Amino acid sequence: MKQRYETTVRVELAGRSYDIIIGEGLLLEAGSYLQTILIRPRVVIVSDETVAALHLGPLQASLSEADIRSDAIIVPAGENSKNFAQLQSLLDRLLELRVERRDTILALGGGVVGDLAGFAAAILRRGIDFIQLPTTLLAQVDSSVGGKTAINAAQGKNLIGAFHQPRLVLADVAALSSLAERELRAGYGEVVKYGLIDDFTFFQWLEENGAQLVEGAPWALHHAVAVCCRAKAAIVGRDEREGGDRALLNLGHTFAHALEAEAGYDGRVLHGEAVSVGLGMAFTLSTRLGLCPSQETDRVLRHLSAVGLPTEAAQIGLAGLTADVMMKHMRQDKKVTDGRLNFVLARGIGQAFIANDVAESAVKDMLQATLEPT
Numbered sequence: 001m002k003q004r005y006e007t008t009v010r011v012e013l014a015g016r017s018y019d020i021i022i023g024e025g026l027l028l029e030a031g032s033y034l035q036t037i038l039i040r041p042r043v044v045i046v047s048d049e050t051v052a053a054l055h056l057g058p059l060q061a062s063l064s065e066a067d068i069r070s071d072a073i074i075v076p077a078g079e080n081s082k083n084f085a086q087l088q089s090l091l092d093r094l095l096e097l098r099v100e101r102r103d104t105i106l107a108l109g110g111g112v113v114g115d116l117a118g119f120a121a122a123i124l125r126r127g128i129d130f131i132q133l134p135t136t137l138l139a140q141v142d143s144s145v146g147g148k149t150a151i152n153a154a155q156g157k158n159l160i161g162a163f164h165q166p167r168l169v170l171a172d173v174a175a176l177s178s179l180a181e182r183e184l185r186a187g188y189g190e191v192v193k194y195g196l197i198d199d200f201t202f203f204q205w206l207e208e209n210g211a212q213l214v215e216g217a218p219w220a221l222h223h224a225v226a227v228c229c230r231a232k233a234a235i236v237g238r239d240e241r242e243g244g245d246r247a248l249l250n251l252g253h254t255f256a257h258a259l260e261a262e263a264g265y266d267g268r269v270l271h272g273e274a275v276s277v278g279l280g281m282a283f284t285l286s287t288r289l290g291l292c293p294s295q296e297t298d299r300v301l302r303h304l305s306a307v308g309l310p311t312e313a314a315q316i317g318l319a320g321l322t323a324d325v326m327m328k329h330m331r332q333d334k335k336v337t338d339g340r341l342n343f344v345l346a347r348g349i350g351q352a353f354i355a356n357d358v359a360e361s362a363v364k365d366m367l368q369a370t371l372e373p374t
Contacts, residue, residue, distance in 0.1 A: 005222060009229045011145065012237040016165050020145060020229045022222060026172035027059050027133060031066025037167055039102040039129065041068040044094060046117035047108040048077040051135050054178050055108060059133070070106075071097050075116065079265040082112055082151045084160075090120050104129040104167070110136035110183075111143035111271065115158070118149030122164035132169040136179060137187025137221070138272050140171040141194070141228035142249075146236040152265055156332040157257040163241055171229070173221050185214045185308050186272030189279070194228045196279060196300065197248050200350030202227055203303075210307045251344040251352050252278030258329035262318060269316045276309035277316060285366045286345040289358070296348045313371055323367035327360070 006023035021033065034043070043063065047056055052074050063070045073093050075081045094105075107117035107130060114132055121130035132144035150161025176184060188210065195203030206213070206224075213220040232249065239246035256271070256278030263269040283300050286292035301311050313321045330341055341363065342356045 007222070007226045009226065009233050011165075011233040013165060013240060018165065018167055018169070020169040020171060020233065022140075022171045022173065022225050022229065024172065024174040024218065024222075026170045027055055027175060028062055030059055030133065030170060031062040031064070031068055033168065033170060034063070034068060034131065035066050038068065038104055041066075043068060043070050043104045043106050043131075044097060044099055045070055045072040045106045045108050046075065046090065046113060046120070047072065048075050048081065048113055050077045051109040051113070055135060055175060059108060075113065077112075078267050079112055079152070079260075079271075080267070082116055082265070084151065086116060087120060087151055090116065091124060094120065094124055099124065099128065101125050101128055104131060106131050106133055107144075108133045108135065109139070110134065111139045114139055114144050115148075115150050115161070118147075118164055118166070119151060119161050122149055122162040127164065129167045130164070132166045134169065134171055135175040137176055137184055137225075138190050140173075140176070140225045141187065142190040142232065144169050144171070145229055145232045147240065156261050156329065157265075159332065171225055173218055173225060176221055177216060182270065184216060186270040188214050188307055189272030189275035189309055191224050191228055192303070193249070193251050193275065193279065194231045196346065196349055197231075197251055197352040198350050199227070199231065203349050207303055210303065214307050245354070247342070247354050248344055248352050251346070252276075252280075252282045254278070254330055254333050254341065254343055255281040255326070257333060258326050259313060259316065259318060259321075261329045261332075262321060262325060263316075269318070273310055273316050276304050277311060277313055280304065280311040281366070281370060282344060283346055284370060285343070285358075285363065286347070288366050289345070289362060292346050292348055296346075300349065321371050323364050323371055326367050326371070327364055330363075
C-alpha cells in the first residue's frame, strides 16, 4: 500500500525523463515501484557498511516479494570510498556477478554511494541503468538528482566522473530518522542553498521552520525535500550538463570543495558543513564586491549559525588555513575556464548569479580577511 503522504517530482529530459518519489516507507515497498521500470527483474544493490546494517535486509525482502532477484555489494562508509581503488573493486565485483546490460544497479545510501555506484553504472559495459535510493538529507535534496556521478582525485573533489541519469529516485523520508544529528544538520547546508539561489520565500520558511527540520520533524523534511527536488528538477531539465544556469547549484561549492580537499576527505569535514562555510564565503565576497547588502550576508550567517551549522573554517577543524592554500585548491575546480575561476555570487538572498569576471586578487583579499584576521 502506498504511503498517505507522497509527492512525485518529474525530471523532464528528452528520452530520459524520470520520477523522484518522496514519501515515508518507500524502501519497504521498493519492489512494487521497481517492477514497472526494470528491463529484467535482476538488480545489484551497492551500499556502505553503515546503511546496509539498517536498510539492506528490508529492501531485499521487498524486492523478493516482487520477484526481483538481488545481490549486494558493500563498500566502506565515508568520502574515502570515492576513489579509483574502490571504483576498481566495485567494477570487478559487478563483473564477477555477471551483471548484464539489461540489469540495474541500486545505489542505497548517501552521496558517496550514489556517486560511486552511479559512475560505475555509467562505465560498466558502456552504461547500464541505475536507481537512486538516497538515505541522507543531502542526497535526497541534491546529489541523487540530476545525473552527476564522480570520484575524487588527489587534486580535488568530483574531478573524474560522468553525467548518467538514474531511472528513478526513491527518497524515503523515514530513512532520515536513522541519521546521526550531525549528518542531518550537514544536509541542511544543501537545503538552504536552494533558498539562497532564487527562492526567498523558501528561505523565509526555513527561518521559521529550520530548527524543526534539523530536529527531524517528518513534515518539515518532506516539505523541504519536495521543494528542493522541484527546484533542481527544473534546472536540470533546462541545463542537464551544466552549460548554463545549472552552475547556480554550485553556490558556495567552489569554496566548499577547496575546504574538503584541504581536509583530505578524511571524515573530519562533512560536505554539507563545508558547503555552509562556503555559502558564507560566497555572500561575504559578494558584499565586499559591492553586490550584496551587508545586512543580507549577516542574515545568512545568522541563520546558518542558528541551526548549528559552521560559518568559519576554524569551526570545521581547519584553523590556520591560509588564503594561498585555498587558492591553490580552487584553481583545480571543475568550473575553471581558460584558467579563470568562475563563481556563483549573490545580489541578495534569492538573487544568485554566475560571475566569470571576478579578480583573483579580490577573492584572495576576502579569504585573507576571513581566514587570517590580523
